[in-house]
């Protein structure tokens with residue numbers, strides 16, 4: 313007879329306090345412990361001059377360990393899509409964790425399969441879509457690269473200058489910003505086309521010259537037969553660069569003519585963030601072959617996914633490809649809750665409406681402060697780019713660094729990004745409210761006024 317001995321649970325349940333790990337919230341102790349035990353690679357990425365320590369979050373707000381409150385305009389790098397401590401996510405995760413905390417895809421579990429069904433329902437319904445779940449964006453990018461090469465039998469791939477696709481070997485090889493590329497030999501067969509940045513691009517604004525550059529990249533940099541092209545419809549870490557209408561569709565035509573697949577990276581721009589439907593590609597009248605998802609998909613729980621046309625994904629049917637934690641049921645339960653909340657709380661409309669109001673604040677500031685060279689964005693994905701001179705567009709990186717410190721002082725958590733580190737990136741959780749716009753305006757006005765006093 314099979315046993316019924318649950319001794320370990322009984323032991324723990326008899327005195328649960330004994331098994332609780334203690335957390336020391338003393339500021340100096342937190343800093344010292346991190347300095348001592350984190351590897352240099354994990355210590356290095358620090359945004360502010362002094363550490364910012366978050367203890368608690370609720371919806372669009374954060375509190376540090378000393379009780380100071382902030383309006384979050386970064387969403388933990390766009391992961392916390394529907395807000396901190398979201399009750400629907402908490403309930404879904406708690407329920408699932410009490411059932412089974414992990415179950416690999418070798419065994420069958422309904423939660424990831426439900427989630428795959430619900431996710432594919434968000435894609436154009438005249439295609440049949442399937443999902444491969446993984447744990448992060450970079451893992452999903454790597455898989456998309458492998459899938460495109462496997463399906464087409466071609467090796468060459470095109471990516472865009474100023475793109476960011478992640479830190480693993482494959483994702484880093486596709487990333488077009490030197491700050492994020494290590495000085496070692498990365499993957500071969502990847503060519504970069506100039507990005508159609510309408511503010512700072514090599515041809516200025518317009519679409520055709522950039523498409524001609526893409527023609528040249530394919531013609532001179534590849535065999536002429538490619539596996540595909542990776543595109544972020546709005547470049548994220550690159551400094552919120554929305555690709556102009558006509559570029560993505562023109563690029564898709566050229567990529568398909570060269571035998572390649574069109575791969576869209578929606579890791580930052582997906583899940584309604586742009587306020588124009590679930591996916592930013594829908595604004596470009598295109599249907600990609602492969603879509604890469606992560607970040608906002610799980611509201612912070614580790615989760616990534618590749619959604620692909622079914623006949624394309626079949627290319628991997630007979631090869632082993634297994635992520636141990638891929639399709640973890642707790643993460644997938646969080647993902648299901650994210651979809652429910654986005655739909656039932658109309659967060660895509662909210663992203664559009666509140667996003668417009670926040671963008672107006674940035675535009676008004678641009679009228680007042682000539683250091684703001686450009687303001688751009690869609691929905692809750694926007695940016696202000698700082699320049700020393702509006703004519704030369706020389707990046708104002710030092711001023712940006714100072715402004716960034718000031719935004720923290722005024723109670724905003726934002727991000728400093730772009731290849732020249734001169735872009736203030738604003739990407740709040742999708743649940744940010746109209747009532748927050750006044751605080752946003754006051755905080756930024758105060759920050760810019762103080763920046764100007766220091767000149």
Ligand SMILES: Cc1ncc(COP(=O)(O)O)c(C=O)c1O
Nearest residue numbers: 448449450476477478548579580
């Ligand atoms: C557009 C884009 N793609 C891919 C990634 C990689 O995701 P992850 O950090 O989860 O590996 C990122 C991360 O910032 C990203 O912004």
